[in-house]
Amino acid sequence: MTRTNITIGLFGFGVVGQGLHAVLERTPGLRARIGRIAVKDRNKARTLPTELFTFDKQDLLDDPDLDVIVELIDNADEAYVIVKQALLNGKAVVTANKKMLAEHLPELIELQKNTGVPLLYEAAACASIPVIRNLEEYYDTDLLDSVEGIVNGSTNYILTAMNRDGQTYGDALAKAQKLGFAESNPALDVEGLDARNKLVLLLAHTFGLVAGPEDLLAVGIDRISPLATAYAREQGLAIKLVAEARRLPEGGIAAAVLPTLVAPSHELSNVHDEFNGLVTQSGFADRQFFLGRGAGAFPTASAVLSDLSALTYGYRYEYKKIQQNAHLNLAPDAAEVDVLVTFTDEANAPDEADFTVVHEQFRSAQRGSYLTGTIGLGQLARAAWLRQAGVCVVRLAAPLRAAVSVPELAEAEA
Numbered sequence: 001m002t003r004t005n006i007t008i009g010l011f012g013f014g015v016v017g018q019g020l021h022a023v024l025e026r027t028p029g030l031r032a033r034i035g036r037i038a039v040k041d042r043n044k045a046r047t048l049p050t051e052l053f054t055f056d057k058q059d060l061l062d063d064p065d066l067d068v069i070v071e072l073i074d075n076a077d078e079a080y081v082i083v084k085q086a087l088l089n090g091k092a093v094v095t096a097n098k099k100m101l102a103e104h105l106p107e108l109i110e111l112q113k114n115t116g117v118p119l120l121y122e123a124a125a126c127a128s129i130p131v132i133r134n135l136e137e138y139y140d141t142d143l144l145d146s147v148e149g150i151v152n153g154s155t156n157y158i159l160t161a162m163n164r165d166g167q168t169y170g171d172a173l174a175k176a177q178k179l180g181f182a183e184s185n186p187a188l189d190v191e192g193l194d195a196r197n198k199l200v201l202l203l204a205h206t207f208g209l210v211a212g213p214e215d216l217l218a219v220g221i222d223r224i225s226p227l228a229t230a231y232a233r234e235q236g237l238a239i240k241l242v243a244e245a246r247r248l249p250e251g252g253i254a255a256a257v258l259p260t261l262v263a264p265s266h267e268l269s270n271v272h273d274e275f276n277g278l279v280t281q282s283g284f285a286d287r288q289f290f291l292g293r294g295a296g297a298f299p300t301a302s303a304v305l306s307d308l309s310a311l312t313y314g315y316r317y318e319y320k321k322i323q324q325n326a327h328l329n330l331a332p333d334a335a336e337v338d339v340l341v342t343f344t345d346e347a348n349a350p351d352e353a354d355f356t357v358v359h360e361q362f363r364s365a366q367r368g369s370y371l372t373g374t375i376g377l378g379q380l381a382r383a384a385w386l387r388q389a390g391v392c393v394v395r396l397a398a399p400l401r402a403a404v405s406v407p408e409l410a411e412a413e414a
């Protein structure tokens, strides 16, 4: 699509859809107008003329006057049907739906290849921060070793509100919802699943590794215990929800979403409220840091707007890293991680045999108990105790790294 005057078929007129309408009115750079809007609720009052709205998706998908479909609804299954049909109908698509993308990425990549129709989704990872296009284009020839970031705005907003402003978890979550940062189902945010969906996208554009969300370990912020919070505070560290993907020296990628202790000297420690931040480490450029708003109407709409503009000059993702790194795999059993595990009593205590090394143990009937230790990433993902009520796992400040076997460790210590 290379026209400069574009007509949009918009699905969804919620936080981001209305944000897009507002930014289109104000941008000096793109001549685009919304031709039709599909929504769901027939009883909702709308701020635009009624004749612009429809409740039938075919009114948009079959309309030859609409140049591009912008998909901004909060239902991933329905979004998949819409996006697939739009591509098959030859309509370029812009979407912000990370859940839909993460669940169907291999098929959507194939569909773009087979139809020759572009699908852009800058808003789906880190909202206003242009991470996807930078990873895809700017870093197309550099050797990316890792990406590590705060990629969910709501959870960062909640953690900031609790730790800096003294709000309760419940109040902070309610405020994140009210401000339009949270997903319609906020469990996606607080359980780390939204961050995991974004990690799927980052893996594809950083390393060319197309994984399913269920292949990645995700632990959210919903079970961070008072003891873990106190531990972090005593050490002068912040707890942040961090998505990380790292190339291991022997090949393979370690990737996970985990609440993480972050030192004051780390770039991510200064990422507050609904902001996101991403640190890239690469062979030539070395370390770089991206910061910006990770949720909200205008920041997210700004990324959708940029994708619309990109479509007008014929831009599409080439998935260059997939071509370069066709054989890269996730290697959770080749990686290890240092963790703090807090638990309420012996009934939910972690199995020490799962750990390569246990560093520290603390037991208190009043305060709760904890241990710190090193554990294989695959082992942690499989551990039954991880999902038990009253158990909280937080990554210590060290990054994911290649696993050292016990004999190697003994040799190194001798």
Ligand SMILES: NC(=O)C1=CN([C@@H]2O[C@H](COP(=O)(O)OP(=O)(O)OC[C@H]3O[C@@H](n4cnc5c(N)ncnc54)[C@H](OP(=O)(O)O)[C@@H]3O)[C@@H](O)[C@H]2O)C=CC1
Pocket: 011, 012, 013, 014, 015, 016, 017, 038, 039, 040, 041, 042, 044, 072, 073, 074, 075, 078, 096, 097, 098, 099, 123, 124, 127, 180, 181, 182, 183, 184, 294, 295, 296, 297, 300
């Ligand atoms: N909010 C944010 O900060 C960000 C959101 N996103 C993503 O953007 C998308 C939209 O989020 P957001 O705007 O916050 O969501 P909202 O809940 O604010 O709005 C959702 C919209 O989708 C419409 N809708 C739901 N189902 C259908 C359907 N089957 N057909 C047509 N319309 C439908 C709703 O219609 P109705 O108005 O009739 O209820 C509503 O207008 C989601 O995928 C989200 O994950 C991405 C980055 C940031």
Ligand SMILES: N[C@@H](CC=O)C(=O)O
Pocket: 124, 126, 127, 151, 152, 153, 154, 155, 181, 182, 183, 189, 194, 294, 295, 296
């Ligand atoms: N719920 C998401 C919205 C943006 O992707 C978040 O909080 O990051």
